[in-house]
Every structure is written in structure tokens, then in C-alpha cells.
Amino acid sequence: MNDALDVALRLLIVFVVFLTFPLIVGQTEHKVMAHMQGRLGPMYAGGFHGWAQLVADGVKFAQKEDIVPAGADRRIFQLAPAVALLPYLLVLLAIPIGPGEGAVGQVLDAGIFFVLAVMGVSVLGSLMAGWASANKFSLLGGLRTAAQLLAYELPMLLTAASVAMAAGTVSLPGILDAFHWWWLPWQLVGAIVFFVAGLAELQRPPFDMPVADSEIIFGAYTEYTGLRFALFLLAEYAGIVVLCGLTTVLFLGGWHGPWGADGLGWVWTLLKTALLAFVVIWLRVTYPRLREDQLQKLSWTLLVPLSLAQIALTGIVKVVFL
Amino acid sequence: MTLAAIASATATTAPATVAATHPHGFLSPTGAEIAFLLVGLVTFGAALVTVTTKQLVHAALWLVVALGGLAVEYLLLTAEFIAWVQVLIYVGSVVVLLLFGLMLTKAPIGRSPDADSGNRWAALAVAVAAAAALVWVVVDAFRATWMDLDGPAAGSTAVTGASLFQNWVLPFEALSVLLLAALVGAIVLSRKAKAESSSPPVNSRGATGSSPSVPDSRNHTFGRNGRSQGNDPTERNTPSQLKNPTELKNPTELKNPTKLKNPTEHNNPTEQKGAR
Numbered sequence: 002m003n004d005a006l007d008v009a010l011r012l013l014i015v016f017v018v019f020l021t022f023p024l025i026v027g028q029t030e031h032k033v034m035a036h037m038q039g040r041l042g043p044m045y046a047g048g049f050h051g052w053a054q055l056v057a058d059g060v061k062f063a064q065k066e067d068i069v070p071a072g073a074d075r076r077i078f079q080l081a082p083a084v085a086l087l088p089y090l091l092v093l094l095a096i097p098i099g100p101g102e103g104a105v106g107q108v109l110d111a112g113i114f115f116v117l118a119v120m121g122v123s124v125l126g127s128l129m130a131g132w133a134s135a136n137k138f139s140l141l142g143g144l145r146t147a148a149q150l151l152a153y154e155l156p157m158l159l160t161a162a163s164v165a166m167a168a169g170t171v172s173l174p175g176i177l178d179a180f181h182w183w184w185l186p187w188q189l190v191g192a193i194v195f196f197v198a199g200l201a202e203l204q205r206p207p208f209d210m211p212v213a214d215s216e217i218i219f220g221a222y223t224e225y226t227g228l229r230f231a232l233f234l235l236a237e238y239a240g241i242v243v244l245c246g247l248t249t250v251l252f253l254g255g256w257h258g259p260w261g262a263d264g265l266g267w268v269w270t271l272l273k274t275a276l277l278a279f280v281v282i283w284l285r286v287t288y289p290r291l292r293e294d295q296l297q298k299l300s301w302t303l304l305v306p307l308s309l310a311q312i313a314l315t316g317i318v319k320v321v322f323l
Numbered sequence: 324m325t326l327a328a329i330a331s332a333t334a335t336t337a338p339a340t341v342a343a344t345h346p347h348g349f350l351s352p353t354g355a356e357i358a359f360l361l362v363g364l365v366t367f368g369a370a371l372v373t374v375t376t377k378q379l380v381h382a383a384l385w386l387v388v389a390l391g392g393l394a395v396e397y398l399l400l401t402a403e404f405i406a407w408v409q410v411l412i413y414v415g416s417v418v419v420l421l422l423f424g425l426m427l428t429k430a431p432i433g434r435s436p437d438a439d440s441g442n443r444w445a446a447l448a449v450a451v452a453a454a455a456a457l458v459w460v461v462v463d464a465f466r467a468t469w470m471d472l473d474g475p476a477a478g479s480t481a482v483t484g485a486s487l488f489q490n491w492v493l494p495f496e497a498l499s500v501l502l503l504a505a506l507v508g509a510i511v512l513s514r515k516a517k518a519e520s521s522s523p524p525v526n527s528r529g530a531t532g533s534s535p536s537v538p539d540s541r542n543h544t545f546g547r548n549g550r551s552q553g554n555d556p557t558e559r560n561t562p563s564q565l566k567n568p569t570e571l572k573n574p575t576e577l578k579n580p581t582k583l584k585n586p587t588e589h590n591n592p593t594e595q596k597g598a599r
Contacts, residue, residue, distance in 0.1 A: 074432045077384065111480045114407035121415030125387065128422050132380055135432050147423040154416065171404075171480050 011107070012094075019090050023238035024055050030282045031055075037286045058231075065227035072135035073224065081133060082225070082232035085126025088119045089239035096246045097174045099256045099266040105174055112173035113161050116247060117154075120202070123236065124150045127204075127211070130233070131221030142220020145211035145293060149201055152300035157198040159308035160191035163315045164251045177255045184254070187318060191311040192252035194304050196277070199244040201300070203237060205281060207288035210296055245277035246270070253277075355472055359399045366392030374446075377434040383421050390414050400470065402478025 031054060035042025047053025069075055095112050097105035109115050124146060131143020165171045167188065168179040185192075201208035212220040222233050249255055253273045256266030291299065369388035376382050390413040397406035429435075440446065470477060487495055 072432065074380075077380075109403070111404045111407050114404065114411060118407045118411035118415055121411060121419075124419060125414070125422075128419065128426075129384070132422070132426055132430060133432070140426060144423065144426055147419050147426070150419055151416070151423070158411075 015093050016090070019093050019239060022242045023235055026238050026241050026278050026282075027055050027234075028052065029278065030285075033279065033282045034286050037283070062228055062231035067227045067229060068224075070135055070224050074133040074135070077129050077133040078224075079229070081126045081130035082229045082236070083126070084129060085123050086232050086236040086239065088123035089236060089243050091119050092116045092243045093239075093246075095173060096243070096250060097177060097255060098270045100177070108174060109172065111171050113165055113171045113176075113251075116173070116243075117158060117161060120240075120243065121150065121154060123240070124202070126233075126236070127221045130225065134221070134224040136223055138217050139221050139223045142211045142217050142223070145217075146204065146221060148293075149204065149208065149211055149296060152297055153198040153201040153304070156194050156300060156304035156308040157202065159305070159312060160195040160198070161251060163191045163308070163312045164188060166312070166315045166319060173250055177250060177257070180254045180257055182254070182257070185252075188252050188311070188315070190307055190314075192248065194308045194311065195252065196244070196248050196280075198300070198304055199248065200281065200284070201296070203240040203244060205237070205241070206285040207291050208296060209290060210293050213290055241278055241281050242274070245274045245281065248277055249273040353472075355399055359396060362392055362395045362399065366396065377436070377439070379425055379435055380422065380430050380432075383418060383425060386421070387414055387418050390418065397478070399472075400478060401472055402483070404480040404483045405478060 032042045032050070043051030043054035045051055046057045069078055092115075094107050095105070095109050095115050127146040128143045131139045131141075131146065134140070164176060167184060168176040170176060170179065204211050211217070212222065222230060225233060249270055254269075255273075256270050258266070258269035366389050369385050369392060373382050373385040373389055376385065390409065394406045394409040394414070397403075397409060
């Protein structure tokens, strides 16, 4: 009975995090983007600096009519948002937020493989949406999404493998237990490659060619309205939370901090995650979009060689110095 | 019919794994065994639908269910590492590649009447024979072997890694050399195709609006149902190429640089994603 209660509590906490953190990131994006562009952003909803803007947006989305195009493949069209969103909920289960077994939803033996595998599945949602919409722009968007996933999955895996080599384990809490501060410079290249490849996999600007609104009218999501569209948006923001959390855990030491790692470890994790989420928003505001061929070139000619070099460096340091 | 081959391979492995549960504990199955059997049935059913459905993309998506079911079976056998690798490689990459290929070439919505192969009875015979052989081999090899699922995980990453790199390192290395050869071969072939097709300018076909009857080796962009299909985004696309040439009646439309060829168009964050 106690075990069941424990499991239920963990699931509940993960679910609440899943529902709130993406919204917090979304609201932060509204405000940060606005201030970077010299405007105020949402100010009225909720009274104080528009804090309830996303709640209002949610109400708006729920009220809209749910339309399925006549020529669409109905079932797949309706299933796609769930396929895009649910993997991120599962990934959140495996991300440790503090030291010890109490601070992670579920300790997994092969945690890195779990998170990367499940994150890859969510791209199937975009593919299904793009194909089932019966719309040229959606299909093109889906194709670009697939090409982008195939290109950027490799550097992500390779850099994660580099961390696993350094730690000698593929379990996420195990990696954090093995972490030392000097891993930061050691795995720096890997961290940057992982973060950039993750951004590309989420199709965030500057890697948003598959969903670029001004040229392909939001790609795979063109035909979506109402709640299903909101689910895709939620998937994007949940993806930001997951990517930043993963980068924190793999490369930035998670709950390790200059002081107070025992009691306040979770604060460090949240702080680093929030900082990375800020960087994600910052990049969106400042960088122009990469063209499709530039996107592919960046991955195959820069990120893959860099990640291979990082693996070589990790191996050499591991064998010679440790 | 590579799809049928893949699907029949999964179809053959599904009954093989199910059959392995029977020798022991047949009369008093535990919860894990019942779950194993049920998931096996689902996997088998999904594999059957994969090869029998007439909707091509649906077949690929049912393949996701079949491969995911296999991953669950691995999980139930405590082979966690293998299960996640199965999801990562097969669901995450192979099926995405398959869907990508389907969408590039031919992915109509609805039934394709020509999806049935005339060889389907021969294919069925081969599949049944392969399944019978596999089931027989597995049952014969593991006749009285019993896996203790309650003890320490027999398929954890450490155990898998140790056995892979201590006992099976030679096959592992041989396989990696094979994959390397395939990789080099693919690169050589694609470079050759590029060299051959680079002599006529890429744009000439689209710009003259000529008929799509002679697609070259790189551009299979024409769906049968009149849907425009995308181009291979890994190439250097000019935006004009992305449109279905049959629709481009007006050659000047192609050359309109303000609409189509504006690579310097910057990402304007205020426009993105419309009003929320």
C-alpha cells in the first residue's frame, strides 16, 4: 500500500510539473521576447503584468471549433497531437532533480537511452500530422521535420555517449553521482553540440524551417485548430523543459552546486534549467532562420565531426588520465 | 516489397517469442507471463495488419506498433537496454526513414488498389516457413531453460555490455565493419549519381514546365494521386524545385525572386506562430 502511494505521488508530481513548467516557459517567452524587442508583452490578463495570459489562451483554444479537413485521414489526424505530446511526459519521469532516489520519478538503468529514444518518438507525431492533413505545405513540413530529425539525432546520441563514457554508466542519477566540476570544460563541446542538436530536434528558431510560418505556414500544423493545436504548442514547450533539464543533468552537473548540494540540490537543477530555457528564448529572438540546406549542412559537416572529436577527447582523457 | 519483408520478419519473431513462454509455468502463469502473452498477441496482430492493410502509411504506422510491442516484450524480460535501443533505432529512426521515403515517393491518403502484390501467396508461404523454422529453433534451443524474472535483472546494461564485449566481440566488430562498408558504399553511389546528373542544370526542367515523365535518379517527386510530393531536402534546393513542376504553368512565377528566392528573409519573431 505504501509503495502504491509512493508511486502515485511521484506520478502526480511529474504530471503537475508537466502541466505547469511548459506554461511558465511560455509566459517567460512572452515577456522576455517583448522586452528584448522594446515592448511590454501581455499586461492585462490576470492584472499583474499579464501573468494569466496563457490561461486565457488555453480557454480561447478550448472554445475554438475542432476542425478536421474533409480530405484528411481522420483518425491519424486526430491521434497526432497525442503522439507528439505524450513522449515528453514519459521523459520527465526519468530526469533526476536532486540527489538520492527520492528526487527522480523512476530510476532507470538505461536512462540516457530511454530519454533519447522516447524523445525521438515524438517526431512521429509531426510526421503523422503533416501527412494526414492532406495539405501540400503540411506534407512538406512533415518531410522537413523527418529530414531534420534524421540529421540531428546522430550528434545528440554521440555527445550523450561521450558523457556516458566519462561517467561509466548510462543511468542519469549515476552520471550525476560521478560528476566533478572539471567535467564542464572537458565536455564543453559536447554540451554545445547536444544543446544545439536538441534545439533543432524541437524545431525551435533558428532551426524552425519545418514550421516556418512565413514560408510554409506552420508546416505540419497548418490544418490544426483549437485544442489539438494547443497540444502541439504544449509539446514544443514541454520539449524545451525536457531539453534544458537533460542538458543540465548530462553536462552541467544537475544538482551539484558550489554549496548546499545536499538540501538544496533541486534548486540548482531548476536554476540551471531555467537559465538554459532563457537561452532558448534568447536565441529565438536574436538569430535569423537557417535555410533548409544550411540546416542539413550544419549537422552533417559541423556537429557530427565535433561530436566525434568530443568522443575521442573523452576516450583519451579517460584512458590516459583517469 | 521490402515493407512486407520487414513486416513478415517481425511477424515471424512474434510467435517465436510467445512460444518461448510455454515450456514452464504453463498451468500457473504469473502476471508478467500473462502480460507477455497479451503483448505478444498485440504485436502479432499489428504485424499482420502491417502486411495486409492497403493504406501504405497506415502500414508504416502499424509497424511502429509492432516494433514497440517487441520493445515491451524485451522490457518484460528485464532486458531494459535492448528495449530502449529497439525504440531508439527502430521506432525512432527506421520507421521515420521509412515514412520519409514513402512521403517522398508515394503516400496517397486512402486505399491504394495496386498495393497488393501478385506474390502474396508466395510471400505468405515464405513467412510461414520462416516462422516455423524460427519457432522450432527457439523451442529446441531453450527447451527447459527458465529465466528468473524476479532476481537481479539479467538484461541490464552492465550485463549486456559485458557479454557483448567479452564473449561476442568478434561478431560485434564484424558487424560494424559490415555497416561501415554499407556507409561507404552509399556515399560512393550518391556521389556518382550527383556527378552524372550535374551536367544539365537542375532548374531547367522546372523552369520550362516540362512534363514530369522522365524523373532523373534523384527526383522522384510525383505522386500518383496528383498530390505534390516534396523533394529531398538534403540537397541544395532552390525553392522553385519544391513545387510540383506540373503546376508551374507560368515560368516567370518561378523566377520571381521576391516570393520564392529570398534566402535572406529573416526570422521575424513578432510574426511567428501568429497571435496566441
